[in-house]
Amino acid sequence: xxxxxxxxxxxxxxxxxxxxxxxxxxxxxxxxxxxxxxxxxxxxxxxxxxxxxxxxxxxxxxxxxxxxxxxxxxxxxxxxxxxxxxxxxxxxxxxxxxxxxxxxxxxxxxxxxxxxxxxxxxxxxxxxxxxxxxxxxxxxxxxxxxxxxxxxxxxxxxxxxxxxxxxxxxxxxxxxxxxxxxxxxxxxxxxxxxxxxxxxxxxxxxxxxxxxxxxxxxxxxxxxxxxxxxxxxxxxxxxxxxxxxxxxxxxxxxxx
Amino acid sequence: xxxxxxxxxxxxxxxxxxxxxxxxxxxxxxxxxxxxxxxxxxxxxxxxxxxxxxxxxxxxxxxxxxxxxxxxxxxxxxxxxxxxxxxxxxxxxxxxxxxxxxxxxxxxxxxxxxxxxxxxxxxxxxxxxxxxxxxxxxxxxxxxxxxxxxxxxxxxxxxxxxxxxxxxxxxxxxxxxxxxxxxxxxxxxxxxxxxxxxxxxxxxxxxxxxxxxxxxxxxxxxxxxxxxxxxxxxxxxxxxxxxxxxxxxxxxxxxx
Numbered sequence: 001x002x003x004x005x006x007x008x009x010x011x012x013x014x015x016x017x018x019x020x021x022x023x024x025x026x027x028x029x030x031x032x033x034x035x036x037x038x039x040x041x042x043x044x045x046x047x048x049x050x051x052x053x054x055x056x057x058x059x060x061x062x063x064x065x066x067x068x069x070x071x072x073x074x075x076x077x078x079x080x081x082x083x084x085x086x087x088x089x090x091x092x093x094x095x096x097x098x099x100x101x102x103x104x105x106x107x108x109x110x111x112x113x114x115x116x117x118x119x120x121x122x123x124x125x126x127x128x129x130x131x132x133x134x135x136x137x138x139x140x141x142x143x144x145x146x147x148x149x150x151x152x153x154x155x156x157x158x159x160x161x162x163x164x165x166x167x168x169x170x171x172x173x174x175x176x177x178x179x180x181x182x183x184x185x186x187x188x189x190x191x192x193x194x195x196x197x198x199x200x201x202x203x204x205x206x207x208x209x210x211x212x213x214x215x216x217x218x219x220x221x222x223x224x225x226x227x228x229x230x231x232x233x234x235x236x237x238x239x240x241x242x243x244x245x246x247x248x249x250x251x252x253x254x255x256x
Numbered sequence: 257x258x259x260x261x262x263x264x265x266x267x268x269x270x271x272x273x274x275x276x277x278x279x280x281x282x283x284x285x286x287x288x289x290x291x292x293x294x295x296x297x298x299x300x301x302x303x304x305x306x307x308x309x310x311x312x313x314x315x316x317x318x319x320x321x322x323x324x325x326x327x328x329x330x331x332x333x334x335x336x337x338x339x340x341x342x343x344x345x346x347x348x349x350x351x352x353x354x355x356x357x358x359x360x361x362x363x364x365x366x367x368x369x370x371x372x373x374x375x376x377x378x379x380x381x382x383x384x385x386x387x388x389x390x391x392x393x394x395x396x397x398x399x400x401x402x403x404x405x406x407x408x409x410x411x412x413x414x415x416x417x418x419x420x421x422x423x424x425x426x427x428x429x430x431x432x433x434x435x436x437x438x439x440x441x442x443x444x445x446x447x448x449x450x451x452x453x454x455x456x457x458x459x460x461x462x463x464x465x466x467x468x469x470x471x472x473x474x475x476x477x478x479x480x481x482x483x484x485x486x487x488x489x490x491x492x493x494x495x496x497x498x499x500x501x502x503x504x505x506x507x508x509x510x511x512x
Contacts, residue, residue, distance in 0.1 A: 040307070046364045047303045051296070053453070053461040075365075079448040079464060105377060107496055108302045108370075109331075121361060121445045146512070153508050160501040162443070180510040184497040187418070189377045192335040197309070205309040208335060231512075235498040235505055240363055241440040242493035245416040249491055252409050254436040256402070256487075 004030035004091035004155055007081050007119070011041040011074045011098065011111025014059050014067055018097035021140035022129060023067070025147050026094060029155075033090065034059075034067025035081035037074060037111075042100075046114035047073045056080055074115035082122065092155060093119035096129035096167075097143050099136065103168040103222040103232060104186040104214075116164045117238055125159035127151065132226055133171035142174040146231055150180075162239055168222055168232040180231040186221035188214040260286035260347035260411055263337050263375070267297040267330045267354065267367025270315050270323055274353035277396035278385060279323070281403050282350060285411075289346065290315075290323025291337035293330060293367075298356075302370035303329045312336055330371035338378065348411060349375035352385035352423075353399050355392065359424040359478040359488055360442040360470075372420045373494055381415035383407065388482055389427035398430040402487055406436075422490040426482050436487040442477035444470040 006026045010019040014036035026032045038057070055071040068085055070077045074095065082089065095115040102110040112128045119126035127150060131143045146169055154165070166185075170177060190210035198204055214223060225232035262282045266275040270292035282288045294313070311327040324341055326333045330351065338345065351371040358366040368384045375382035383406060387399045402425055410421070422441075426433060446466035454460055470479060478488035 042306060048365055048464060050298060050464060053463050055459075055461055076464065080450065080462060083448050083450045084452070084462065105494070108373065108377075108494065109304055114364075117364065121364075149510060149512065153510060157508055160498070160504055163498045163501050174512065177512060179512055182502050182505045184499060184502070185495050187495065192339050194336065194339045196340070203311075205311055206336060206340065207309050208304060208306060208332065233505065233510065235501045236496045237498035238361070238364060238496075239441050239443065240492045240494075240496065242416070242419045242491040243440060245419050245491045246438050246440070248416055249438045249489065252413055254405060254409060254489065256405065256430065256433060256435055 006030040006032050007090035007093045008032055008034045009074055009077050009093065009095045009115040010036050011115065013037050013040045014069045015061060016099065017136065018099050018131065018140060021144050022094055022097045022147060025144035026151065029148060029151055033081065033085060035070060035077045035085055036067060037077060038069035038071055041073055041111045046075055046117060048075045049073060054080060056084060074111040075118040078115050078118040089122060089124050092151060093124045093126040094129065094147065094151060097140055098130035099138060100130065100134040101132040101168055102128060102130040102166060103226055104188040107166055107185060107236060113166055120164035120238055125154050126164040127154060127167055129167045129169065131169050131171060138171065142177060143169045145174055150233065160235065162237050163235045166234040166236050168226050170226050170229050176229060177231060178229045180233055181225040183222040183225045183232045183234045184220055185234055186214060186223040187216035188212060188223065262286040262288050263346035263349045264288055264290045265330055265333050265349065265351045265371040266292050267371065269293050269296045270325045271317060272355065273392065274355050274387065274396060277400050278350055278353045278403055281400035282407065285404060285407055289337065289342060291326060291333045291341055292323060293333060294325035294327055297329055297367045302331055302373060304331045305329060310336060312340060330367040331374040334371050334374040345378060345380050348407060349380045349382040350385065350403065350407060353396055354386035355394060356386065356390040357388040357424055358384060358386040358422060359482055360444040363422055363441060363492060369422055376420040376494055381410050382420040383410060383423055385423045387425050387427060394427065398428065398433060399425045401430055406489065416491065418493050418495055419491045422492050424478055424482055424488040426485050432485060433487060434485045436489055437481040439478040439481045439488045439490045440476055441490055442470060442479040443472035444468060444479065
């Protein structure tokens with residue numbers, strides 16, 4: 001059987017420990033092609049580069065060719081991977097492993113998930129993986145096993161139409177993880193605490209900070225799963241329509 | 257009756273003709289506060305600035321105070337507007353008027369819509385407006401009337417929970433616009449055509465290009481409405497969960 005082609009992206013940069021873990025795990029399953037940002041791109045959302053040209057350079061790791069580093073955003077990486085490097089669609093796209101959770105509302109801001117979403121638009125089975133541990137030296141060994149299980153099953157079953165997966169993995173060894181749950185995105189938000197400072201020229205500037213406010217205490221959410229030491233697999237769609245409110249809006253008085 | 261506070265944002269920059277049109281229209285309805293990027297931020301998606309501090313400066317237009325220009329992304333503008341400028345929630349948030357369509361898959365890449373989405377997370381009734389005309393000197397007069405109709409109705413009825421509106425307006429005078437339709441997001445995508453060039457040092461670089469491929473020919477979509485000279489009002493949700501595939505995924509073999 002022909003090995004599947006696996007496109008590996010991320011938003012933390014092409015030599016972040018998380019992508020090294022993910023690509024290493026994927027090499028047990030298929031032919032791996034890595035196209036990832038040349039610098040960290042956290043919080044980039046689904047940004048694309050339309051006002052500047054992009055660079056694509058070979059990147060070496062442990063004295064061997066590792067992949068292609070791109071000067072653009074995670075979504076840019078997927079575009080260049082498909083068109084310039086592969087010149088066809090990969091069998092699957094995996095993004096991550098992100099250093100930190102992309103559960104709940106984080107999916108909106110996540111470069112990791114935007115790479116996966118860009119793949120899903122082209123009907124490539126696409127999965128974003130995140131480990132709920134922000135440490136640079138986080139232990140990705142459990143995540144590697146979990147990624148293999150989910151990728152193998154996705155290749156087997158096929159991704160439901162219009163869907164991608166947002167996988168969030170609790171920290172700790174595999175033995176402490178209780179299982180995998182299919183979840184929904186919890187409602188939560190970053191309540192912005194702005195850190196105001198004054199520069200040496202007496203002009204103010206601002207750092208975005210924030211604390212995470214959970215508004216949703218259902219036991220079927222991604223946040224609930226992670227808190228209870230389960231892996232969260234949340235199916236995400238790129239059709240953002242709030243279909244359930246169309247009827248309500250149709251009652252509005254919107255005559256010209 | 258107390259006038260509503262209307263927060264006005266965009267992604268084309270604080271002095272783009274589209275935001276001038278929108279703010280001017282909104283001044284007939286309420287107290288307008290403008291917080292918008294100091295430079296164009298098209299294609300920024302829901303990017304936020306977490307690795308650099310932000311500036312916020314007063315901006316003048318026609319020799320009068322106009323609003324606050326922010327060095328960050330559209331989503332950053334909403335965060336700073338709420339926390340630094342208003343120090344409370346506005347009654348409504350409007351973003352735009354974008355120079356160019358944000359219908360269909362454009363919503364994923366749109367800075368205009370990410371500003372509205374950032375507002376919706378805080379349960380602020382939030383609406384993104386876009387005129388389907390990329391010209392800098394586009395005629396925004398019909399858009400101004402339409403924005404007033406939709407904003408007044410939203411203030412009256414309240415926004416359905418978890419929802420924001422993506423409003424796309426066909427170009428041309430008001431007399432040619434047939435009405436307002438409640439729509440859904442059409443499935444489409446930018447098929448990436450990469451423009452490869454070689455720099456003076458013989459190294460390649462790439463420009464993202466693309467043509468718009470419509471995969472969805474339903475008569476209830478945003479694209480259909482615009483093509484047929486209707487204003488599209490598409491309700492968008494920030495819960496991206498593909499609820500309808502959860503059952504299918506529950507059948508997968510995902511045991512650890």
